[in-house]
Amino acid sequence: MSKRETLGIESMESLLSKNDDHIRKVRSINDAHYTELHHRKKAITVTYGCQMNEHDSEKLGAMLVDMGYEITKKFDDADLIIFNTCCVRENAEFKVYGNLGHVKKLKEKRPDLILAVCGCMMQQPHIVAEIKKKYKYVDLVFGTHNLHNFPALLETTLTGDGQVVEVWETEGDVIEGLKSVRKKEIKAYVNIMYGCDNFCAYCIVPYTRGRERSRKPEDIIAEITSLAENGTREVMLLGQNVNSYGKTLDQPVDFADLLLMVNDVPGIDRIRFMTSHPKDISQKLLETMATADKVCEYLHLPVQAGSNAILNKMNRKYTREQYLDIVARAKALMPDLGITTDIIMGFPNETEEDFQDTLNLVEAVGFDAAFTYLYSIRTGTPAATFENQVSEDIKHERIKRLLEKLNPSIMAKMHAQEGKVFEVLVEDYSKSSNAILMGRTRNNFTVTFEGDSALIGKLVKVKITRPKNFSLHGEVVEAEHDDH
Numbered sequence: 001m002s003k004r005e006t007l008g009i010e011s012m013e014s015l016l017s018k019n020d021d022h023i024r025k026v027r028s029i030n031d032a033h034y035t036e037l038h039h040r041k042k043a044i045t046v047t048y049g050c051q052m053n054e055h056d057s058e059k060l061g062a063m064l065v066d067m068g069y070e071i072t073k074k075f076d077d078a079d080l081i082i083f084n085t086c087c088v089r090e091n092a093e094f095k096v097y098g099n100l101g102h103v104k105k106l107k108e109k110r111p112d113l114i115l116a117v118c119g120c121m122m123q124q125p126h127i128v129a130e131i132k133k134k135y136k137y138v139d140l141v142f143g144t145h146n147l148h149n150f151p152a153l154l155e156t157t158l159t160g161d162g163q164v165v166e167v168w169e170t171e172g173d174v175i176e177g178l179k180s181v182r183k184k185e186i187k188a189y190v191n192i193m194y195g196c197d198n199f200c201a202y203c204i205v206p207y208t209r210g211r212e213r214s215r216k217p218e219d220i221i222a223e224i225t226s227l228a229e230n231g232t233r234e235v236m237l238l239g240q241n242v243n244s245y246g247k248t249l250d251q252p253v254d255f256a257d258l259l260l261m262v263n264d265v266p267g268i269d270r271i272r273f274m275t276s277h278p279k280d281i282s283q284k285l286l287e288t289m290a291t292a293d294k295v296c297e298y299l300h301l302p303v304q305a306g307s308n309a310i311l312n313k314m315n316r317k318y319t320r321e322q323y324l325d326i327v328a329r330a331k332a333l334m335p336d337l338g339i340t341t342d343i344i345m346g347f348p349n350e351t352e353e354d355f356q357d358t359l360n361l362v363e364a365v366g367f368d369a370a371f372t373y374l375y376s377i378r379t380g381t382p383a384a385t386f387e388n389q390v391s392e393d394i395k396h397e398r399i400k401r402l403l404e405k406l407n408p409s410i411m412a413k414m415h416a417q418e419g420k421v422f423e424v425l426v427e428d429y430s431k432s433s434n435a436i437l438m439g440r441t442r443n444n445f446t447v448t449f450e451g452d453s454a455l456i457g458k459l460v461k462v463k464i465t466r467p468k469n470f471s472l473h474g475e476v477v478e479a480e481h482d483d484h
Contacts, residue, residue, distance in 0.1 A: 022151035030068030041079040043069040049086025055189040085121035090376035116140035123208035143167035196240035228267030237273040243280035256288040290333040302342035306361030307354035338443030346395030348386035
């Protein structure tokens with residue numbers, strides 16, 4: 001289905017009003033269920049992929065709550081299961097298909113169970129065709145561009161017969177005013193833009209998320225101000241390429257300008273962002289990071305490869321020399337900068353010499369962490385048609401050697417932090433123990449320490465007493481007062 005919205009203020013209000021109507025109608029159906037059976041219907045959303053998908057699921061969660069659903073974490077308890085999918089890597093797609101096979105048994109036991117699949121995978125016509133052919137028990141399919149239309153689609157699913165499929169081929173205007181159910185009020189994701197114009201040869205995102213659209217700064221600041229008033233202390237500004245923020249706006253504002261605006265929001269203590277594209281990192285942005293007191297000294301800067309030949313084939317639009325220069329300038333301005341990256345192994349035509357260039361770049365930068373991936377063919381991208389695809393054996397062998405280079409460097413950096421004192425925003429209890437709290441430093445080290453729940457949401461000073469290989473453990477030496 002092809003559809004595109006061009007919305008003015010009045011039509012935006014009309015769209016949200018119609019959305020509210022559909023929410024009330026589904027709520028009425030669910031209230032009738034409650035009146036008859038004395039328990040609320042339950043829903044679960046399973047999210048794959050990046051922070052953008054996680055934030056989309058937060059929006060779906062708000063709609064679900066407004067429509068009368070309770071949120072559950074168990075498939076067996078759910079009356080509605082939503083898979084919010086990712087198509088950036090093949091493994092994520094396999095997980096979706098595997099889970100659809102699992103819930104088929106639940107559907108057979110409980111025919112009234114509603115199964116929905118949405119997100120980036122659904123923006124690919126061949127995937128939708130496969131869902132319709134092989135997974136006919138899926139009740140509802142929709143994409144990234146019409147997520148705001150979920151209440152109307154769910155109403156149609158609940159009141160009609162047959163599979164409901166609505167995937168818009170092109171993106172519309174940015175839809176403001178959608179609520180979110182946040183996982184943690186201490187930290188919150190905030191989209192500042194949608195889509196991508198970079199068209200890296202391996203990446204499906206521009207085809208699933210659409211072309212680049214920036215939100216108006218006043219809408220972003222209003223959202224962050226509201227979050228701060230409700231207890232949020234750290235925001236993560238999201239975009240496929242935050243550095244190109246503002247290019248689609250009429251007003252002359254860029255990402256550095258936006259950071260300064262967010263820096264002025266009362267109640268916000270920390271500002272992070274991702275993802276950054278090296279080709280759009282400006283000196284102005286680096287200087288803003290260094291001088292704006294709430295902007296954390298942390299940069300996730302995907303390099304993808306250390307070979308100029310491979311970077312060119314990837315259509316990344318920068319060289320290894322330019323990347324290393326950005327890192328050098330950033331570290332000169334922020335000596336304690338934490339820097340992480342993404343690296344793809346086995347891109348088509350990658351030779352042993354190209355791989356050595358990547359190893360050398362990794363050694364030169366000294367990353368705090370790296371997310372490493374085997375290249376996988378994404379149907380619809382230019383790289384899918386490239387000759388000289390690298391064998392799986394060579395990919396696995398190279399990623400093993402890459403990790404042998406990366407991990408000792410990362411571990412040495414962790415152990416070098418012993419005895420240092422860091423400011424940590426306490427996020428929650430550690431997954432390993434209800435007596436151990438965890439949080440992050442400004443430069444993104446994960447820190448664990450003993451403490452009670454009264455510290456959650458506070459800034460504390462922690463002295464590192466026991467560095468681990470990929471995290472730090474310490475003891476609190478100073479805690480924030482309750483009158484924050």
